[in-house]
Amino acid sequence: MLSSLSTLPIEFKHALIIIICSGLTCHLTFNRLEPRALLHFLVLLGLPPILLTPLVLPHTSGILSAAVLTFGVYLSSLATSILAYRVSPFHPLAKYPGPLPCKLSKLWFTVIAMDGKQHLYYLELHQRYGDVVRIGPNELSFRDVNAIVPMMGSKGMPKGPWWDGRVPESREVRPLLALRDPEEHARRRRAWNRAFSTPALKDYEVLIDARISQLVDILTTKIASQKPVDLSKWLGWLTYDIMNDIMFSGGGDSMEFEDRDDTSRLLGNAQPMALLMGHLPWLGQLYLWLPGMGQGLRAFRKYAADRASERKARGSHHKDVFYHLIDEAGVEPTPPSSAQILSDGGLAIIAGAETTSTTLSHIIWFLLNNPTAYQRLQAEVDDPKRNTWVAASQARMPYLNAVINEALRLFPAVLSGSQRAPLVGSGGQTIGSHFVPEGTSAVVHTYSLHHDPRYFSPFPDNFIPERWLASEAKIALDPTIFSEHEVIHNTAAFIPFSVGPSNCVGRNLAYQEMRMVICTLISKFDMRFEEGFDVDSWEKDMLDYFVVQRGRLPVVLTPRSS
Numbered sequence: 001m002l003s004s005l006s007t008l009p010i011e012f013k014h015a016l017i018i019i020i021c022s023g024l025t026c027h028l029t030f031n032r033l034e035p036r037a038l039l040h041f042l043v044l045l046g047l048p049p050i051l052l053t054p055l056v057l058p059h060t061s062g063i064l065s066a067a068v069l070t071f072g073v074y075l076s077s078l079a080t081s082i083l084a085y086r087v088s089p090f091h092p093l094a095k096y097p098g099p100l101p102c103k104l105s106k107l108w109f110t111v112i113a114m115d116g117k118q119h120l121y122y123l124e125l126h127q128r129y130g131d132v133v134r135i136g137p138n139e140l141s142f143r144d145v146n147a148i149v150p151m152m153g154s155k156g157m158p159k160g161p162w163w164d165g166r167v168p169e170s171r172e173v174r175p176l177l178a179l180r181d182p183e184e185h186a187r188r189r190r191a192w193n194r195a196f197s198t199p200a201l202k203d204y205e206v207l208i209d210a211r212i213s214q215l216v217d218i219l220t221t222k223i224a225s226q227k228p229v230d231l232s233k234w235l236g237w238l239t240y241d242i243m244n245d246i247m248f249s250g251g252g253d254s255m256e257f258e259d260r261d262d263t264s265r266l267l268g269n270a271q272p273m274a275l276l277m278g279h280l281p282w283l284g285q286l287y288l289w290l291p292g293m294g295q296g297l298r299a300f301r302k303y304a305a306d307r308a309s310e311r312k313a314r315g316s317h318h319k320d321v322f323y324h325l326i327d328e329a330g331v332e333p334t335p336p337s338s339a340q341i342l343s344d345g346g347l348a349i350i351a352g353a354e355t356t357s358t359t360l361s362h363i364i365w366f367l368l369n370n371p372t373a374y375q376r377l378q379a380e381v382d383d384p385k386r387n388t389w390v391a392a393s394q395a396r397m398p399y400l401n402a403v404i405n406e407a408l409r410l411f412p413a414v415l416s417g418s419q420r421a422p423l424v425g426s427g428g429q430t431i432g433s434h435f436v437p438e439g440t441s442a443v444v445h446t447y448s449l450h451h452d453p454r455y456f457s458p459f460p461d462n463f464i465p466e467r468w469l470a471s472e473a474k475i476a477l478d479p480t481i482f483s484e485h486e487v488i489h490n491t492a493a494f495i496p497f498s499v500g501p502s503n504c505v506g507r508n509l510a511y512q513e514m515r516m517v518i519c520t521l522i523s524k525f526d527m528r529f530e531e532g533f534d535v536d537s538w539e540k541d542m543l544d545y546f547v548v549q550r551g552r553l554p555v556v557l558t559p560r561s562s
Contacts, residue, residue, distance in 0.1 A: 015055040019070055022048045023077030030082065031439075041282055049074040086137045092437045098125065098134030106136040110279040114272060116543030119415035119447040126448045132434060139419075139441040142431065143448040145455060145493040150431045151420050151444055152500040157429050158182050159502065160421035160441040165277035166546075168284030173339040176505070177351060182423070185502065188340070191332070192505040195324035201512055203319060205391050207245040208513055211238060211255075212520050218255055219525070223557050228530035232361040232553035235517070236264055239357040242513060243349060248307055249316040266303055267354060269296025271545035278419075278546065304349055305342045312341055355413035356510050358548045360517055363407045365538050365553060366463045368529055373465050376477070377403055381522045394515040402468035404514055405494070409450045410463060412496040415544045417446040446495055455493035458485035523560065530554035 026044050053063070053070045060066040083104050085091060093103075101108035102125075112121050125133045126143040135141045142151065151157055163178040176192060179185040194200070215238050222229050237254035240263055244252025254263060274297055277284040311322050325344055327335050367374040380386050380399045387393055394400060421441045422429040428437040436442050453460045456467065458481060466474040466482070467489055475482045497504035504510070521527070529535060533554050541551025 010055060012056065012059040015052075015059070016073055018055060019049070019052050019073045020077040022052060023074045024081050026074075026078050027081040027085070039285075041285075045075070045078075091137075093134050093138065093140065093440065096132055096134040096140060097129040102135050103137060106139070106279060109135055110276065113275060113279055113544075116272075116545060116549065119445075119544040122416060122445045123448045123451065126445065136441070138439055140434075140436065140443075141448075142442060142444045143452060144432065144444075145449065145490060146432045147434075147444050148492065148495060148499060150429070151442060152495075152498060152502065154500060156500055157420035157422055157436070157442070158185070160419035160443075161281045162278040162419035162441065165279070165281030165284040166274050168277065168281075173337065173343050175343045180421075182501070189501070189505065191324045191327065191336070192321075194331075195321040196506055196509055198508075200319065200324075201391070201509060204246050204509065205512070205516075208242055208516055211242045211245065212517055214241075214255055216520060216524050219557055220559065223559065228554040228556045230552050231364055231555045232357075232550050233264070235360045235364075236354070236357040238517070239353040239360070239513070240264075240349070243353040244307070245320075246509070247321045247349075247352065248311040249314075249318065249320040249322070251307065251310065261303065263303065263349070266296065266300040267349070267547075268549055270300035271547050271549060273297040275545045307349075308342045308344065312338075351504065352506055352509070354547050356513055358550055359404070359407060359411075359413050359510070360514055361550055361553050362411045363403060363514070363518060364521075364527065364555065365535075366407050366410075367403070368527060368555070369535055370463055373403065373463065376465075377518075378522050381519050387519060389519075391512050391516065394519055395511070397515070397519075398469055398473070399465065400515055400518065401511075402465035404511065404518070405468050406463055406465045408496040409456065409494060410461070411542070411548075412446045412450060413548060414496075414498075414546060415447045415548060416546070417443045417495075418498060418502070419443045444495070449493050449495065452493065453488070455488060455490040457488040526558040526560055527555050528558075530556055 026048060029044060049067070049071045052074065053067045056069055057063060057066040060069060086103050087100065088094065099108070109118075109121070112118060122135070122141055125135065125141065131142060131144045133141045133143075149156065159178065159180045163174070163180060167174055167178045174180075176185065176188050179188065215234065219229060219234070234255070237259055240254045240259075241252045244250060252263075253260065259265075308322070311320075312326060316323060316328075322341070323329070325336065326341055367377065377399055380397055386397050419441050420443065422436055422438045424438065426438060428435055428440075430436075431442065449455065451460050464478070464481065466477050467487070469477070471482075474487075497507040497510075537551060538553065543549040
């Protein structure tokens with residue numbers, strides 16, 4: 001074939017024109033969509049120039065030089081066409097402002113995201129360009145309370161292609177968090193709703209209390225050494241143990257053996273790779289093809305699947321979360337498959353444990369930075385009329401809830417929100433006055449929204465729990481702040497657990513757990529930072545890899561005499 005084509009009487013310039021036109025035709029195939037299937041991606045990039053190489057062979061010194069020339073011209077014309085289209089007025093997102101590199105390629109944003117500070121880059125972009133920013137060739141970020149319900153409400157958009165990259169190995173069955181099919185999500189969600197119902201939370205209360213008591217005993221023992229403890233680390237181990245008890249009926253002993261299973265390290269190593277594949281979904285296909293790629297992510301997901309498999313084989317004497325997920329009660333017409341059960345193991349650890357420990361660590365950091373808030377919370381915790389040491393009474397403690405909500409506002413556990421995209425075949429979705437066409441992704445950026453003075457004023461960047469109290473109470477406690485400034489408190493813009501059908505199913509458990517932990521620590525110990533600790537390092541060390549990675553929180557504990 002090569003020899004016959006090489007004898008074709010075609011001029012060199014005509015051969016180049018054919019190759020260039022082929023590159024432009026390839027762009028028409030891609031159009032606005034980022035490449036998804038790796039095989040299609042490789043075929044479109046490689047097959048045409050291979051077939052066209054014989055056209056220039058008579059004009060070159062050999063097959064190698066002909067191939068290099070053909071691939072160079074083909075890929076150059078393809079790249080030029082794609083980049084020109086992305087910045088042209090013909091692109092569907094042409095009217096939206098954003099940095100030129102973001103419009104040209106998602107690689108720019110991805111490189112910045114891998115530094116762990118993507119939440120600050122989102123914030124910077126919104127401060128510079130406004131409420132709707134183009135953060136990728138086919139992706140928008142919103143900082144507008146009016147976009148929340150249209151994007152994430154009951155008639156909103158399902159999860160976006162970000163999840164195709166993040167969980168590429170789950171082709172057939174995905175964890176609940178990554179489901180993009182609304183009907184399948186609703187079906188799978190039913191079991192999770194039963195697992196976190198009010199009666200179920202009541203049953204979990206005794207499990208949480210036992211683990212908190214274990215933490216207090218350990219911390220009390222460590223006080224004898226007169227050394228500070230890294231509360232961030234211990235709170236992480238605490239929430240891992242709690243979730244193992246609630247999810248799998250035991251098996252987690254992170255506190256007792258100081259993370260014998262190395263779960264913290266596994267999770268920490270997994271998140272950067274998961275974030276990278278989320279921003280570049282096609283990279284997830286390489287992850288499947290290359291066994292050596294993403295070892296940390298593979299190790300963590302194997303650990304999570306093993307925990308789920310072990311629980312299924314062992315059974316349980318009480319109704320843990322997996323009791324509902326496995327459908328041991330037989331309420332579903334069709335029992336869940338083994339693949340479905342195993343897929344949700346990692347979800348429990350990440351969504352149930354890591355996000356809660358991160359928020360608990362933030363709360364301790366904020367309180368130790370704000371002595372007045374610390375004292376006010378301590379007084380409420382010590383008040384037997386407010387706190388009867390049951391979850392129901394703690395749920396009604398106004399200042400405790402204000403502290404938790406203010407920490408979640410300033411540092412939501414998922415800083416940058418969750419990507420959405422119009423349903424395939426819908427043609428697009430209207431978000432307020434904006435139309436998001438099919439093939440385009442969008443996100444409401446939580447961190448930017450929570451720091452917007454239009455929704456939280458005064459001093460939206462400051463830790464002021466009193467803003468969550470009733471008007472009379474906040475003015476009585478801080479008259480200077482709330483009497484002399486315009487007060488704006490738009491709770492519709494407060495979305496740390498997302499909203500709508502895909503909101504956090506464990507929201508109520510997280511609140512219950514955080515209340516119980518904070519009340520106990522405040523009651524049992526006086527706390528202060530380690531001498532010489534750089535308090536600003538906490539925020540500097542905080543990394544946004546979808547799940548937040550945090551640094552040290554060295555705290556000196558002193559038993560309270562009461």
